[in-house]
Amino acid sequence: MTTKLDPDRYGPWAIVTGGSEGTGAEFARAVAAAGINLLLIARRPGPLEALAAELRTARGVEVRTLALDMNAPDAVARIIAASEGLEVGLYISNAGADSGGGPFLDNSLEQIHGLIARNVTAVADAVHQFGNAMRARGRGGIVLMSSGAGLGGQPGVAAYSGVKGFALNLAEALWSELRHVGVDVIGIAAPVMETPALRRLLGDMAIPDIVDAGEVARDALARLQAGEPCRVHAFGQGPEESDRQSDARRDRILWVEKISASLFGGE
Numbered sequence: 001m002t003t004k005l006d007p008d009r010y011g012p013w014a015i016v017t018g019g020s021e022g023t024g025a026e027f028a029r030a031v032a033a034a035g036i037n038l039l040l041i042a043r044r045p046g047p048l049e050a051l052a053a054e055l056r057t058a059r060g061v062e063v064r065t066l067a068l069d070m071n072a073p074d075a076v077a078r079i080i081a082a083s084e085g086l087e088v089g090l091y092i093s094n095a096g097a098d099s100g101g102g103p104f105l106d107n108s109l110e111q112i113h114g115l116i117a118r119n120v121t122a123v124a125d126a127v128h129q130f131g132n133a134m135r136a137r138g139r140g141g142i143v144l145m146s147s148g149a150g151l152g153g154q155p156g157v158a159a160y161s162g163v164k165g166f167a168l169n170l171a172e173a174l175w176s177e178l179r180h181v182g183v184d185v186i187g188i189a190a191p192v193m194e195t196p197a198l199r200r201l202l203g204d205m206a207i208p209d210i211v212d213a214g215e216v217a218r219d220a221l222a223r224l225q226a227g228e229p230c231r232v233h234a235f236g237q238g239p240e241e242s243d244r245q246s247d248a249r250r251d252r253i254l255w256v257e258k259i260s261a262s263l264f265g266g267e
Helices: 022-033 045-059 075-082 109-137 158-181 196-202 213-225 238-264
Strands: 013-017 037-042 063-067 088-093 140-145 183-189 230-232
Touching: 013 022, 013 109, 022 037, 022 045, 022 088, 022 213, 037 045, 037 075, 045 063, 063 075, 075 109, 088 109, 109 140, 109 158, 109 183, 140 158, 140 213, 158 183, 158 230, 158 238, 183 213, 213 230, 230 238
Parallel strands: 013 037, 013 088, 037 063, 088 140, 140 183, 183 230
Antiparallel strands: none
16 A cells, blocks of 8 residues: 655654664655655664765755654653754654563663653653644644554563553544544554664574565555554464454444543534
């Protein structure tokens, strides 16, 4: 599923966190192809600047960069400062791939707190900031990258599973709250993807059914624009199962909307 983004709906600026390589870079390429300017954020300035140069040359868009660790207590404040004066029509939260692997009690509290800072606190703060501006304008889009690990408790990555569950549930709730005011929101339960970060971790290990990161990013943006609340990538089970799980989660949200309206009133 591939659809070119509407710049009138999601422009003139987009922010991509974790935007230097892998899925983040693929998001950036798809956004730039629509003529939308970019603020790219990632920890390592080298790859960040290289991608920015590529997009300026290939697409003729304006690209700004911010080298930033999303663990930092002032991370979102620095993003807000870097985007001052920009009309941000699209926010893509893609940072936070560190899984914190191993039994929960064997992980350090420092590592666990880092996962929470990156995947919960920073996500909530940024979505609150940019989502409010989008709501006021009556247009915009928010993409929250989650993981298949966020679909339920997963031993061996307990903290990661928890924070990715937060991202997916937040996205679905925001979809319900904002879709009637012109703001699109989608959460992505991502599969195992072919990325430089994964290869740094696993080397050249063969991984069955691994998915192309560009395909996931382009599909996410197309489904955002189509008005879908989530996309579940049922790893190794084919597109039909992915559709089934995604539709089931959407139907659950619509059912909750209906019950809430009957009990408490509202739209």
